Amino acid sequence: MKxxxxxxxxxxxxxxxxxxxxxxxxxxxxxxxxxxxxxxxGIDLSKIKYYRVPAFTHPRFLAYISFLVSSxxxxxxxxxxxxxxFDIIHLSGYCCVFSTxxxxxxxxxxxxxxxxxxxxxxxxxxxxxxxxKALDYRMYRRLAxxxxxxxxxxxxxxxxxxxxxxxxxxxxxxxxxxxxNITVIPNGVDLEMFNPANRSLYRxxxxxxxxxxxxxxxxxxxxxxxxxxxxSYAIEALSLLPLPDVKLLIVGSGDAKFYGQFxxxxxxxxxxxxxxxxxxxxxxxxxxxxxxLPTVYxxxxxxxxxxxxxxxxxxxxxxxxxxxxxxxxxxxLLLREPSDVNALAAKIELLLLNAELRRTMGEHARxxxxxxxxxxxxxxxxxxxxxxxxxxxxxxx
Numbered sequence: 001m002k003x004x005x006x007x008x009x010x011x012x013x014x015x016x017x018x019x020x021x022x023x024x025x026x027x028x029x030x031x032x033x034x035x036x037x038x039x040x041x042g043i044d045l046s047k048i049k050y051y052r053v054p055a056f057t058h059p060r061f062l063a064y065i066s067f068l069v070s071s072x073x074x075x076x077x078x079x080x081x082x083x084x085x086f087d088i089i090h091l092s093g094y095c096c097v098f099s100t101x102x103x104x105x106x107x108x109x110x111x112x113x114x115x116x117x118x119x120x121x122x123x124x125x126x127x128x129x130x131x132x133k134a135l136d137y138r139m140y141r142r143l144a145x146x147x148x149x150x151x152x153x154x155x156x157x158x159x160x161x162x163x164x165x166x167x168x169x170x171x172x173x174x175x176x177x178x179x180x181n182i183t184v185i186p187n188g189v190d191l192e193m194f195n196p197a198n199r200s201l202y203r204x205x206x207x208x209x210x211x212x213x214x215x216x217x218x219x220x221x222x223x224x225x226x227x228x229x230x231x232s233y234a235i236e237a238l239s240l241l242p243l244p245d246v247k248l249l250i251v252g253s254g255d256a257k258f259y260g261q262f263x264x265x266x267x268x269x270x271x272x273x274x275x276x277x278x279x280x281x282x283x284x285x286x287x288x289x290x291x292x293l294p295t296v297y298x299x300x301x302x303x304x305x306x307x308x309x310x311x312x313x314x315x316x317x318x319x320x321x322x323x324x325x326x327x328x329x330x331x332x333l334l335l336r337e338p339s340d341v342n343a344l345a346a347k348i349e350l351l352l353l354n355a356e357l358r359r360t361m362g363e364h365a366r367x368x369x370x371x372x373x374x375x376x377x378x379x380x381x382x383x384x385x386x387x388x389x390x391x392x393x394x395x396x397x
Contacts, residue, residue, distance in 0.1 A: 001031040001385060002085060006075075006100070007092035008055065008067045011041035013279055014224070014252075016106040018302060019163075019187055020092050024048065026378040034086065036071055036096075061139040064095070068147065071096040088385045094147045101388050102381075104161040104185075107299050108170040109148040113141050120296055121228050124258045152178065158388045161381075163187050163300040164321025183384060186324065188374035189305045196311030196366060198286035206287035210273050212247055217352045219248045220288035220312075222281055222303040226254035230294035230317070230338045232262060237294075239266040240345035243352060251275040251284050285310035289358060290351050294338040295320055308332070309369035313361035315347050325372065331364035 005024055009017035021043060027033050034049040038057070053074055055067035075089075075098040091103040115121045116138070123134040152160070152175055161183045162168050171179035204214070212218060219238070223229045231250060238248050248271060250259070256274040263272040278284060281303070285291070291307035293316040298304075300321035307314050308325075314332040316323060326332040333347045351358050 001382075001389075002034070002087045003027060003031050003385070004034045004036060004075075004086040004089045005092070006036040006071055006090065006096050008037060008053075008063070008095050009039045010035060010037045010043060011039060013041075013277070014302070016092055019104075019106070022188060022190070022374045023378055023381060026374060027382075036074060038067055038070075059133075059136040059140075061136050061143065064140055065143060067095050068097065072098050087389060090381075090385075094144060094151050097147065097151060102159045102161065102384060103151065104163070105148075105167065105171070105299075106163060108162075108167055108174065109141065109145040110174045111170045112297060113145045115297055116141060123227050124255055126258075130255070130258070149175075158391060159183055159384050161185050161384065165324050166319060166321050167299045185377060185380045185384070186321070186372060187300050187302055187305070188372050188377035189302070189309045189369050191309055191370060191373055194282050194285065194306045194309035194369075196362070198282050198310060202283035202286040206283050210249070210275070212273070212287070213245075215245065217243065217246045218288045218290075219246065219348065220251065220284060220291050220307070221248065221293055222251040222284070222291075222307075223293070223301075224253045224277070226250075226252070226259060228295060228297055230296055231259055233294040233338055233341050233344060234292050235259065235263050235266055235268065235272060236341045237292075237344040237348060238263075238271060239268045240341060241349055241352075243349065246271065246348075246352065248272045249275060249284060249288060251278055251281065253277045281306060282310065285312055288312060290315065290348060292344070292348065293317070293320065294335055294344055296338050298322070305369055305372055308365035309372075311362040311366045313351055313358050314365060315344065315351070325368050327364075331361060331368045333361075 007020040010020045010024060011017050012021050024033055024035060024043060028047040034051060036051045036053050038053050038055040040050055051074060053067060053070045055070050056062045088102060089100045091100040093106055123137055124130045125134045163186055165184055168182045168184055171182055221231060221234050234248060260269060263269040285307055291312045291314045293301060293304060295317050298320035304314055304316055304320060304322035317338040318334040318336055323334055326334060328334045335344060
């Protein structure tokens, strides 16, 4: 099978780019894969055909629109010159408006726009830099919402994949009958990289690096877009805990100065540790005792299943896409409302005071994660490709 895979970034760091990398690595074992991307890292280029798509990387709005235009032009030119010979064109996100066969949505842009208008997702906007970042975010979100409607409203792609049942409901709510045939394929997890065995390898060294003692209890939150991930709720819940020896590790890119000031206001600044984005998240899961993500909107949440694969009990919002695989009280704990910091604090306290519950819940979490391997995700994706090709053959006279 000849596959064209279009994605702004392909690497193993985080987000949709991480999903793209995991799929491409496995697809190219048995298929001819051409990758259209601005950045490809950690992939054996001898196994793929790489078309570098020129685009800006910052700010977000400019990065998005430049890749959108460049990828569309590149595919159009190849098609015009009759140099495009693909069985399947797979688009990751709304980053191209060229006719495609399969598109995977990692984010319902119209839902994100709705939450932004309601100020449920609101970026800090006190300083000039914060105002510029907020403006960039708003411009990006409006453009992405427009393109989503444009692409989704066309019949050019035959299959639309989303990464959770909650995402499917969102698309149906926003786009009606056009979204009813959406296919749900959850994201996967690298079961070797994210493994309970990492505790013996990294736990002590990571704690020592960040001044955390062996006896301290550690909460962990990971990811970018901190306004959406509920970082303020995690900090506020920490301030409500009656346990003094609890630390909160926040790993990822965000406004550490703003949230540091918020932690100081909540009188827990010395217990909150900000770690810049790390490519070795498995080491931080190993150093932690409980993973928390009180997100206000999370289409899936790779970090949730990575934490589960690492054997950590997870506390997250019921609205997170990965909540599809969580049985409340068995392999994790779910929040009805991410803003209910009292409920979050109570659930954290329940786990921190009960080592046996943490252990059993972590074991069940690992068992659940073992059903979400990338090999399984890749096979489901290939099944979609075969369905598209079968349908195409039936349409031919």
